[in-house]
Amino acid sequence: MGKNICIIVQLITGGILIAELIIALKTIKDKHAPILMRSFFWYPLVGCFIFCLIISKYLNHIPNNIGFIANTISLLFHFSFLYYFIYGITGQKMFFKIIGCCILIVLIFLIVLDLTTKYITSFAFANAALFCFSLYYFFSMLVNHEKTKLNSNPFFYVCCGIFIGSGIIVPTSLMIKYMYLLKTPKDLIYLVTGLSGVGNIIMNSFFIKALLCSKQSK
């Protein structure tokens, strides 16, 4: 049952990523959309590529080590891209840049150390950092209280996505790690992995909403 849930969640994620990519590609030429949103297509593009690799891995079309490389690239890209996005919308402050670089270095170290456990710790760490960055965005938004309406602000939706997505991914990932250590039945591990995937689905759904908002901002 757990494995089936996991596969269904992966397939839904794939579908959402494809939809996101299509909308993001349509936003590229939209001159009214913010520049950050116009370059957002890279995120679903890489996501779709990774999704294809995962599918190929399931179908045993690619060797395991290529899967690992793809996972590494995916994790680093996921963190760097979303970090750069929040960095761009929070006013490009120096301390934020330094913190981001430090976290990236720690993340690379964690990936190297985490090779045996399928990057679960690194994945949780990267998402915890993103969760904190999105929190920082919300608080800076409250302090600066801009004139823009939140329901038409694409950056707000992106940060909501990161916040809720990471908020789900971090505890579930840590739980998976803990379950591996306790040698819990695989079915339960798959179930929690599926729940973690739900976080991903929510995150990408918010990104779609953000992309639609940036198209309507004209």
Add this chain to the structure above:
Amino acid sequence: MQQTEQIIFLFIIIFTVLLLLLSSFIVFIIYRYKQKQNAHLQTLQTIQTTHENAIMQAQLEMQEQTFKNISREIHDNIGQKLALVKLQLITLQTNTTIPFEDSISSIGHVINDLSDLSRTMSADAILANGIVQAIRFEVQQLNKTALFAVDMLVTGDVVFLESKQELILFRIVQEALQNIIKHANATVVNIVLDFTKHNMSVSISDNGKGFIEDKHIGQGLKNIVARAKMLDGTCSIISSLQKGTALKITIPIITTTEK
């Protein structure tokens, strides 16, 4: 098997609670943001209302000043000239040999004075040709009273300011001149209007009795300072006893293409 189902159930509950917590946080952020936005809007509205009230007050004061000027002009100038013409006409009734050109000339002067008066009737008319012309007209009126000699100098390239800016600035000049009339006992007043690329300054100095700056700041001067601030400008007042007072207002130029 039953234990596994319980664990699954527990996981789902934890997941739901987590999702609810995260969503609640977002809702809280939206609520706080809207609260702050509303408070900010209210502050802006208050500032705008205060600004509009100040402009209305300036307009009312300007009208009041204008009516005072008109009243004085009718009583001291036009009334006197008409009384003289009446006397000349009464004399003409008994003595037809006296030439009546003097009476015609006097009536001509009265007509000119009335024409000048009609121009001072509204703020729009005063500022229709810009602040420089408005102050020049005020100077002419003051020179006619012979209370003191008023000299006016304009330097730099004259630009038309935004109408509300002009109204408030003109009211500042009027207030300053009224202060000189009421308190200064001056014989000479100098007005300098200086236009630079980004700023405009008005300097009004007199050779009157002056005052001790910290002690004698009256309502008139307080109004001047407050209005200068309202125009995002600065106001400096330098005064020394028996030497006179110098007032300088500098404001940023907000140009208009209306005139």
